[in-house]
Amino acid sequence: MPDSFSSPPPRVLRVAIPSPLRRLFDYHASHEAPPGGWRPGIRVRVPFGRRQVVGVVVACAAQSDLAPDKLKPVDAWLDAEPLPEDWLWLCQFTARYYQHSLGDTLHQAMPVLLRQGRPLAGRMRERWQALTEPGTDDPRLKRAPRQAELLAMLRQHPHGLPTQAIVAQGYSREQLTTLVEKRLAVREEIPLAAADPATEQLLAEPALPLNREQAQALAAIHERLDTFHPCLLHGVTGSGKTEIYLQLIEAVVSRGQQALLLVPEIGLTPQTLSRFRQRFRAPVVALHSGLTDNERLDAWEAAASGRAAIVIGTRSAIFTPLARPGVIIVDEEHDASFKQQEGLRYHARDLAVARAQHHAIPLLLGSATPSLESLHHAASGHYRHLRLTRRASRHPPARLELIDLRGRPRRGGLIAPAIEAIGETLSAGHQVLVFINRRGFAPTLACHACGWLADCDHCDAHMTLHRQPPMLACHHCDKRRPVPDACPSCGSADLRPLGSGTERTEETLASLFPKVPVHRIDRDSTRRRDAFEQTLAQVRRGEPCLLVGTQMLAKGHHLPHVTLVVVVNADAGLYASDFRALEHSAQLLVQVAGRAGRAAHPGRVLVQTLHTDDPHLRLLAEHGYDALAGQLLAERRAAALPPYRFLALLRLESPREDATISLGREAAAMLRGWTGEHAPDVHCLGPVPAPMERRQNRYHVQLLLSAGRRSQLHAACARLTAWLESSPEARRVRWSLDVDPQTLA
Structure with a gap:
């Protein structure tokens, strides 16, 4: 924390600037200070090189290591009051833990408009209220019947009405202004977001009754609402985890505190937001990448001021300041989308743990398929392990039925037994979900004459064939090109799609079941705003239909009329080089299987695979995720992998292959020499080519650090980043350090 403030005023401000440099920059304090004086968290506009940038004051000092005449003055302060203290603490912790520039961390953690220098103030709107009681006649309105009608309408809404709602009823702004002039109504400015405080009647609809397991889990959390209390809510799909979230938040908001709920995907946000707004009369705001810059600032300010009682958001919402934090909930805590994979490579779940501990509030992590890290923490006693083993529908979760693909003809990736099961389910009036985690028409295009494959010119990857519109596209660098009429290698016109994607x-x-609607849900079909929600709204009407989708459909969606799930190819992620591949694939299979049989009818899950005899897959199918997770933890312990050791991954990339390899070798040699003396527990592996060595015409090399203690790993990472920042060779190679990487790809 910064130096203490005292009189006389500080002469030097240490400012965090949005740059990759891991240091603060000293500026001379301008003669005019903010009303409350210079304090940490105040944004300033300062000269930086040839630019003017917005930075954040982190500390103040009486003098600098630089000569006074070398210090540039601050051009202007932007905040009369500093940005929230809890937000500044979280950013400092994040930068320190993830070995990232503090200036860039602060920059990424604030809304875009604050980065640009806008005040921390949400947009306002007008609201009009009547000043007289219902039934009161005013002689001044005898000759103004429309004004009298308008006043009567305002009286029916004691909390007032916005201008837009009044104009929509046919009244004019002039009529409103006249009522104000006659002192019959009043106009006020209120925030656009979370304008109305929570009422005495907090619930707009009653809470649902809990079964015994739910009630016991909620009671266990209630025992310690005033302290840091991390709990893992481990419940099968459809077991009612969301109802526990709702009732826990009810208890927190009733105490005058705020709740933060993180969800993994933007597609889940509207569904979750709608459910919470139906339940509570308290203000609920959302934060996710689909908002405009103004909407994000409105929600951020409403949370920081304390007006928003409930904040729901995706990964970046962990940086939302809260005036009165009461609980943090992470839904689907295992989900890989909580990890930022570029720039500031933070994990929102892990920051939620740190933030809840800082605020001394409960933390609830919910999942049907918890990460191995969370299961390890629960087994070791660091988290309280709360289990829900029964579904609310009382039907047990559907078991995985493995279907052998070997030697069987396929149509659109589906074999005859799966097609027959789909037909039977549709005939019974139910819905079917066909899961294929590959968008496009086919994974690539091949020449049947010479074996040519449509490869990307910029990456070590095949190009995906799309039909809507027709093209070949690389999903790694976004390179696109037309579909050729003939093979570029041999001239043959016999070009065939290889494999199946969602489009195929x-x-x-659609050809097999022409009378049944087919809804495709993937990143291509849901680009238009609200397209995802509109499709799901049609599905929830209950008519028989087919859903074809990627993992977008696997996460948390309640599809009560789906009774059959077909997994087109379960092998895609089982045998990848990444050591987490099996864990993530098993989680995805269980999650997508959980969409079946969530309501009145039991579900069935068919899993097509070329490896029905795989011991891990059979263990998952016969004994469930918990049994597989236990075996994977034992394997991780034997292999000295997370959660039993801690990792950091240095990624190097350059258009020159020799430059990346050379820098990787130098970094490895430096690290091995340093760790041998200062951190013997740290192991340095590599450098080695990345799983996809060439991407976007750049060569990728990796260096892996492994340690049994976080402190030694962080010491080695600090040494590595300092060496890279001072190395002339590193200036010609792009590099990044990923602490606790979730993938080695």
């Missing part, structure tokens, strides 16, 4: 499976199902 959709086309096949």
Whole structure:
């Protein structure tokens, strides 16, 4: 924390600037200070090189290591009051833990408009209220019947009405102004977001009754609402975890505190937001990448001021300041989307743990398939392990039925037993979900004459064939090109799609079941705003239909009329080089299987695979995720992998292959020499080419650090970043350090 403030005023401000440099920059304090004086968290506009940038004051000092005449003055302060203290603490912790520039961390953690220098103030709107009681006649309105009608309408809404709602009823602004002039109504400015405080009647609809397991889990959390209390809510899909979230938040908001709920995908936000707004009369705001810059600032300010009682958001919402934090909930805590994979590579779940501990509030992590890290923490006693083993529908979760693909013809990726099961389910009036985690028409295009494959010119990857519109596209660098009429290698016109994607499976199902609607849900079909929600709204009407989708459909969606799930190919992620591949694939299979049989009818899950005899897959199918997770933890312990050791991954990339390899070798040699003396527990592996060595015409090399203690790993990472920042060779190579990487790809 910064130096203490005292009189006389500080002469030097230490400012965090949005740059990759891991240091603060000293500026001379301007003669005019903010009303409360210079304090940490105040944004300033300062000269930086040839630019003017917005930075954040982190500390003040009486003098600098630089000569006074070398210090540039601050151009202007932007905040009369500093940005929230809890937000500044979280950013400092994040930068320190993830070995990232503090200036860039602060920059990424604030809304875009604050980065640009806008005040921390949400937009306002007008609201009009009547000043007289219902039934009161005013002689001044005898000759103004429309004004009298307008006043009567305002009296029916004691909390007032916004201008837009009044104009929509046919009244004019002039009529409103006249009522104000006659002192019959009043105009006020209120925030656009979370304008109305929570009422005495907090619930807009009653809470649902809890079964015994739910009640016991909620009671266990209630025991310690005033202290840091991390709990893992481990419940099968459809077991009612969301109802526990709702009732826990009810208790927190009733105490005058705020709740932060993190969800993994933007697609889940509207659904969750709608459910919470139906339940509570308290203000609820959302924070996710689909908002405009103004909407994000409105929600951020409403949370920081304390007006928003409930904040719901995706990964970046962990940086939302809260005036009165009461609980943090992370739904689907295992989900990989909580990890930022570029720039500031933070993990929102892990920051939620640190933040809850800092505020001394409960933390609830919910999942049907918890990460191995969370299961390890629960087993070691660091987290309280709360289990929900029964579904609210009382039907047990559907078991995985493995279907052998070997030697069987396929249509759109589907074999005959799966197609027959789909037909039977549709005939019974139910819905079917066909899961294929590959968008496009086919994974690539191949020449049947010479074996040519449509490879990307910029990456070590095949190009995906799309039909809507027709093209070849690389999903790694976004390179696109037309579909060739003939093979570029041999001239043959016999070009065939190789494998199946969502588009091909959709086309096949539409031809097999022409009278049944087919809804495709992937990143391509849901680009238009609200397209995802509109499709799900049609599905929830209950008519028989087919859903074809990627993992977008696997996470948390309640599809009560789906009774059959077909997994087109379960092998895609099982045998990848990443040591987490099996864990993530098993989680995805269980999550997508959980969409079946969530309501009145039991569910069935068919898993097509070329490896029905795989011991891990059979263990998952016969004994469930918990049994597989236990075996994977034992394997991780034997292999000295997380959660039993801690990792950091240095990624190097350059258009020159020799430059990346050379820098990787120098970094490894330096590290091995340093760790041998200062951190013997740290192991340095590599450098080695990345799993996809060439991407976007750049060569990628990796260096892996492994340690049994976090402190030694962080010491080695600090040494590595300092060496890279001072190395002339590192200036010609792009590099990044990923602490606690979730993938080695």
